[in-house]
Amino acid sequence: MKHCSVCGTALELRFLKDEGKEIPFCPVCGEYRFEMFNVAICVAVFTPKCDKVMMMRQYGRQKYNFLGGYVNKGESAEAALLREMKEEMGMIPLCYEPLFTQYYAPSNTLMLAYYAEVADEDLSHRNVEEVNDARWFTYPEASDAVLKGAVAERLLKEVSNRFK
Numbered sequence: 001m002k003h004c005s006v007c008g009t010a011l012e013l014r015f016l017k018d019e020g021k022e023i024p025f026c027p028v029c030g031e032y033r034f035e036m037f038n039v040a041i042c043v044a045v046f047t048p049k050c051d052k053v054m055m056m057r058q059y060g061r062q063k064y065n066f067l068g069g070y071v072n073k074g075e076s077a078e079a080a081l082l083r084e085m086k087e088e089m090g091m092i093p094l095c096y097e098p099l100f101t102q103y104y105a106p107s108n109t110l111m112l113a114y115y116a117e118v119a120d121e122d123l124s125h126r127n128v129e130e131v132n133d134a135r136w137f138t139y140p141e142a143s144d145a146v147l148k149g150a151v152a153e154r155l156l157k158e159v160s161n162r163f164k
Contacts, residue, residue: 001035004028038109041081042068042151044159045091046117051164052136053156054123055145056088060132064145065152068111077112089134090125091118099158102151111151115159139163 003010004026011024016032024033044066045054055064069084071077077098085091096116104111123134137145139160146152 001033004033005036006031006033037103038107039071039077039112040068040107040109041071041077041084041112041114042066042155043081043085043096043114043116044155044162045085045089045093046115046159046162047121047136048094048117048119049164050117050162052121052138053142053159053163054089054118054134055137055142056126056134057132058130063147064133064135064137064142065147065150066155070109071112081114081116085116088127088131089123090127093117094119099155102154104151113151113155113158115162 001011001024007026007028009026009028011026011033013022014025014032015021016023025031026033046052055066057064067084067088069080069088071080081096082093085093093116096114099113099115102111102113103109121136126134142156146156
């Protein structure tokens with residue numbers, strides 16, 4: 001960030017003791033300006049028996065990933081989770097719980113990872129404009145399909161104990 005988001009003045013780096021590092025500062029507003037980032041949810045969706053997890057391919061990509069999406073301005077993470085599950089797959093979770101957060105540098109995004117269960121294995125309500133393919137995976141299948149080194153791989157490891 002090079003300019004103040006309020007007044008447009010060029011920012012200067014100033015040491016901020018409580019942060020322990022230099023932070024962009026606006027000399028006109030007299031305030032520190034912290035860098036902004038995106039916030040998104042990702043969710044491992046399980047069958048009622050917890051024997052399979054749903055993964056999907058989107059936007060022509062070859063690798064499978066977990067369902068996810070950005071949290072909109074004014075929206076809670078939980079509302080984003082419910083909205084994305086409904087928008088992308090036509091699903092409503094029976095239950096869900098937060099698992100971890102992880103910063104993802106390539107898109108400057110704080111990822112909020114969740115676990116969820118749905119009532120059935122029906123994938124016929126997916127949004128075909130957003131989701132190229134979706135299927136249920138056993139743990140070994142999901143391990144082979146997941147993108148290595150990505151947040152999805154960590155999410156899969158976090159939920160591995162849920163597979164029955």
